[in-house]
């Protein structure tokens with residue numbers, strides 16, 4: 001019995017030192033698929049070298065059963081592969097198990113059962129390499145330790161073992177991954193390449209989601225992964241699913257099976273290379289804080305807002321035109337750039353830099369607006385590109401950066417209205433100018449000044465991926481690989497599509513202080529349409545039942561804040577119930593915690609790659625390594641130790657000479673101490689988190705405060721209920737009230753000051769039957785309130801009980817069920833979920849609209865709105881409208897002399913309703929008119945407060961200027977002034 005610890009490297013094929021001594025033990029090999037030149041079938045050299053002496057076609061063990069089962073719980077995927085091989089010969093022979101694991105996934109277990117005996121594996125810390133390459137000093141690239149993973153990339157997991165004669169070997173492999181949303185969907189890929197026909201082949205994908213699955217598609221088997229993997233469009237389900245695929249589905253649950261029999265397999269490929277089984281799906285989401293799931297003291301938060309206005313972008317394409325690009329590469333790059341040009345938006349700005357030994361800028365010294373002419377000129381420029389010379393990466397980045405930097409510094413407005421990025425494409429390593437990786441990276445950081453992000457794309461096999469990866473990581477971008485022979489044009493376009501539509505920038509997610517710890521990355525420079533932000537953490541205090549969440553972000557010149565309180569026990573129950581319903585199995589136990597572990601390892605690896613000092617690097621390394629061990633993940637910092645059977649020459653298994661676990665005591669010392677979860681460095685804690693790249697403007701230093709619950713101060717001047725008007729005259733210390741019996745469908749002018757402050761408020765009435773026993777026939781309520789703001793530019797805010805539509809330069813629809821605030825310099829809209837909406841104009845005018853909604857409305861009840869003027873400072877004294885006309889008035893109260901006519905008619909009836917109050921008639925002097933009033937009390941603020949007021953009867957006749965008809969406007973957005981001229985004094 002032998003134990004062998006071998007490094008698992010994500011190394012280039014050329015570098016990997018394989019043990020030729022394959023008889024006793026084999027190295028488990030994770031080979032970077034993308035770098036290994038495609039299909040294993042076409043690269044038989046590795047297999048040949050490895051097993052040529054042992055394995056010929058005739059003796060190859062027969063795969064009896066091959067099963068790949070995946071359970072995806074809210075985007076976190078557990079996959080279990082099981083492969084049963086039978087050696088039907090009497091002599092021992094070698095069986096090779098290999099499986100393509102998605103590069104973003106971590107292997108979490110591997111176990112073999114050979115000849116009936118179990119051979120487990122162990123994840124151990126990688127031994128420290130005693131090497132001289134300290135820190136960054138050696139510019140020699142090595143593409144191990146890769147953390148950045150791109151679309152469709154696979155790594156090969158390989159295990160060769162000697163199977164005794166007439167015996168079985170069962171290989172059990174599990175791996176886990178978090179599916180990333182790209183271009184509006186999640187994609188799960190299962191590689192089905194058993195390399196022979198299999199009598200029992202089964203693939204299963206089970207999806208359990210919290211939200212409704214709104215899109216699901218099984219693609220045709222994919223074989224050239226690189227060509228279509230990032231194709232931007234969904235295939236409309238036109239191409240057919242692989243034969244034998246069955247989908248069983250309801251709203252939140254889906255089970256897909258693929259079980260081709262031998263005949264069906266032969267039709268696909270008779271060498272057992274069936275290809276990738278690809279499932280794409282997406283879930284419904286509402287705008288707001290996103291989806292929070294809680295399980296076993298951990299939480300995960302998915303945030304993917306939609307329906308936001310697109311933020312304009314400034315983009316500089318820096319394109320390698322060195323000699324090596326000649327031929328297919330440059331042709332495909334040009335094709336992609338032509339398509340990208342077509343997709344630029346009118347508000348975008350762009351430029352091109354091409355580089356070889358020489359740097360060329362398409363339009364020096366500027367960023368070009370997108371116009372038909374500029375796009376045509378750019379196409380000409382791209383068309384004319386012809387590759388030649390070396391690769392001056394440093395100079396190219398410097399040139400691209402200064403274009404953006406100069407533009408941002410001279411154009412003040414663009415600075416906070418747009419997202420700026422460099423898209424850098426190369427197929428090589430630096431050969432001209434600065435050659436040292438650390439210097440190039442240092443120069444880049446200096447040039448970028450954290451003002452924009454760099455997205456890097458490497459094409460082919462001769463790329464310094466480590467340089468590109470670090471460059472992206474250090475400058476808030478991502479790196480993408482385009483493998484040799486891939487359809488680079490489609491991949492490039494696909495990558496551009498992912499980042500071409502920025503919706504938010506400077507996103508910061510915060511949770512109530514003290515309630516959470518070890519939160520994964522929660523500041524994100526950008527959010528692109530179709531993607532998703534995922535944050536996970538531990539719940540610190542199990543006693544606290546609610547978690548307050550706040551997301552702040554920028555959208556063009558607006559800042560957005562979303563808030564929510566989540567009830568933890570309720571969420572946990574929901575999560576558990578869903579898992580039980582779906583019979584998700586033991587895999588799914590603690591999936592939130594494992595997801596947290598998975599993300600934390602990725603964070604640690606990223607931090608490590610980005611770290612500037614060796615102590616920082618060591619800290620991140622420790623953190624990621626400890627977590628890898630804790631969760632049994634095979635990561636670049638751990639290795640898998642596999643016990644392998646030793647076969648006697650007779651072809652039978654040797655009897656174990658010692659207990660299989662004998663060497664474990666030593667290993668145990670390397671495992672993380674369970675007691676001290678202190679193995680996780682403090683830096684994971686949110687409090688110690690490094691500051692935001694650009695400090696989010698409105699963020700309080702000390703974490704999140706629950707502002708959503710903050711009570712708002714209202715003035716009494718309002719129109720609420722059916723509608724009851726209340727006008728407060730603070731100077732006179734008097735409050736007046738009146739009713740308006742309006743017509744359903746009418747739009748009433750409440751406030752109008754269009755000429756001066758540019759503000760108009762209209763309210764639309766809906767009708768409702770009066771409750772039984774009421775003296776009225778019909779009642780009316782405000783069903784929508786429209787605020788039109790004309791300065792500094794025209795905006796419309798339409799408030800209804802369910803949503804707020806912000807319209808102006810672009811359109812944003814906010815649901816009233818979430819606490820969201822949107823602020824720009826001159827205009828702020830803040831929704832407190834299901835309670836109220838505050839509209840603030842120029843900081844000196846503030847309206848508050850109360851949301852009255854009914855869960856189970858009675859026949860006479862209607863969802864409606866109440867309108868309150870909270871601050872009228874910024875309105876001019878020529879403001880008019882039903883409420884506006886009183887804002888700058890004063891009133892006085894006098895005793896009514898007996899013969900005032902207004903005190904007649906049905907007024908007695910009104911008076912008797914309020915009979916508990918002083919019946920003696922009084923008169924109000926307003927605008928040189930005298931109006932009879934009686935004392936009354938009104939409930940305002942949703943009934944929470946009672947105000948005593950002087951009630952003017954008869955639909956406020958004489959109190960208001962003119963009559964009802966004068967206040968009816970033609971449409972919701974009517975900004976016409978008071979028809980009888982301004983309200984003169």
Ligand SMILES: *[C@@H]1O[C@H](CO)[C@@H](O)[C@H](O)[C@H]1NC(C)=O
Nearest residue numbers: 108109110111120121172632
């Ligand atoms: C690995 O898988 C084997 C076989 O399914 C199982 O017995 C073992 O407990 C697993 N190990 C870990 C660490 O999960």
Ligand SMILES: *[C@@H]1O[C@H](CO)[C@@H](O)[C@H](O)[C@H]1NC(C)=O
Nearest residue numbers: 249250251252253581582583
């Ligand atoms: C969906 O299907 C699963 C499994 O069959 C079942 O447990 C669950 O209750 C179903 N859900 C709905 C909403 O029908």
